[in-house]
Amino acid sequence: MxxxxxxxxxxxxxxxxxxxxxxxxxxxxxxxxxxxxxxxxxxxxxxxxxxxxxxxxxxxxxxxxxxxxxxWEIAHLAPASHGLREAAMPFLEDLHEVTRHNVQLAVLDPDDAGEVVYVERLSSRDAVSIVTRTGSRLPSTATGVGLVLLAHADPAAVEAVLARPIRRFTPFTVCRADGVRALLAQARTGGFVVSDRQIEEVSMSVAAPVRSGDGPVVAGLSIVVPAATNPHTLVPAVRAAARGISRALAAS
Missing domain, CATH: 1.10.10.10 (Winged helix-like DNA-binding domain superfamily/Winged helix DNA-binding domain)
Structure with a gap:
């Protein structure tokens, strides 16, 4: 380290x-x-x-x-954790209940756009194993939540992240800056992104951005599924949950 x-x-x-x-x-x-x-x-x-x-x-x-x-008690008072989690939990629970897969909510580190912090995670015994937990961090360039957050982040901050060496987790991790930029463009155009086996070879994630109402993107929502899954079958549910959280944040 x-x-x-x-x-x-x-x-x-x-x-x-x-x-x-x-x-x-x-x-x-x-x-x-x-x-x-x-x-x-x-x-x-x-x-x-x-x-x-x-x-x-x-x-x-x-x-x-x-x-x-x-x-831990003090940390959960932070707006990025407390208010966001309160608004998101009903939608996270619904998505988890319907799919029985891992559901995650994360925010971009305000001091380093190269990392995301997971503020909530729902899992079950029969879901594919994942390395994240509440409060843990992973690189934004390799995670679904990180990619949707970077796609809507300040361009200068994104370029600063891409100028650094990109950590490789598996043979499928996208380590070239141009490759990451292509994923960010897909996230902006399609409203979702698929991170395919970038963190672990057994899994992939489908992620969508969460906005503060009609305002800026404040979080990323993802579902992590086995690598053999067709991710596009999950896109409507993930996007619907992300929009629901966005509406809840606007109302609050």
């Missing part, structure tokens, strides 16, 4: 410590956090102790830390 640059200020150090945790590494020791943040071990020890005392981190019996319940 790339070491984060050390920034000045107590708040910046606290955010660096919290940012060391990820879906892949949800439990970390002090030395792990120090290595990932570039902060001195003594500084990490002090900050982690204060965060644990406040409930933002939990310290296990083995001395390692994980994100605490207090931080």
């Amino acid at each position: 790339t070491t984060r640059p050390v920034r000045s200020g107590v708040t910046a150090r606290v955010l660096d410590v919290l940012g060391a945790f990820s879906a892949q590494d949800p439990v970390l020791g002090l030395s792990d956090i120090s290595r990932r943040t570039g902060l001195p071990l003594t500084t990490v020890h002090r900050i982690a102790g204060e965060l644990a005392a406040g409930g933002a981190l939990d310290r296990g019996d083995d001395g390692r830390y994980r994100i605490g319940l207090r931080l």
Whole structure:
């Protein structure tokens, strides 16, 4: 994992410590956090102790830390999570109930258009396995939700993302900037996009944009299905759910 640059200020150090945790590494020791943040071990020890005392981190019996319940509670007050999830849940549940597939809702990271953050996920035991969970992140260039969000994002931000190396997950991941641009054009023209086996070879996703009423795109909705599925049979349901969430956001 790339070491984060050390920034000045107590708040910046606290955010660096919290940012060391990820879906892949949800439990970390002090030395792990120090290595990932570039902060001195003594500084990490002090900050982690204060965060644990406040409930933002939990310290296990083995001395390692994980994100605490207090931080989770605060995070769910964010407008991108709370208001959006409230408006979207009835439509997500309906789509999940009808299809019995994985249903996901995500937003673009406001600080880095190269990543999406999943604010909700509904799944079932017989659905195809997926790597995402609520609060996790994935590259916007390889995910259905990310592609529909990038398709309607600021062009300068999109070009900044495409100027960086694109991470490959499977042999089907589109890693050329021109290939991603073609998918973004399809998303804008058709109102949906299919991300075919880009994250895992066993699955594909069909995604549509969610708008704030008739305003800008604020989220992406996707359904993840086995790779052998004909994705176009799911497009009407996904687009209808996305439009329903958009209307609910306008009403609220």
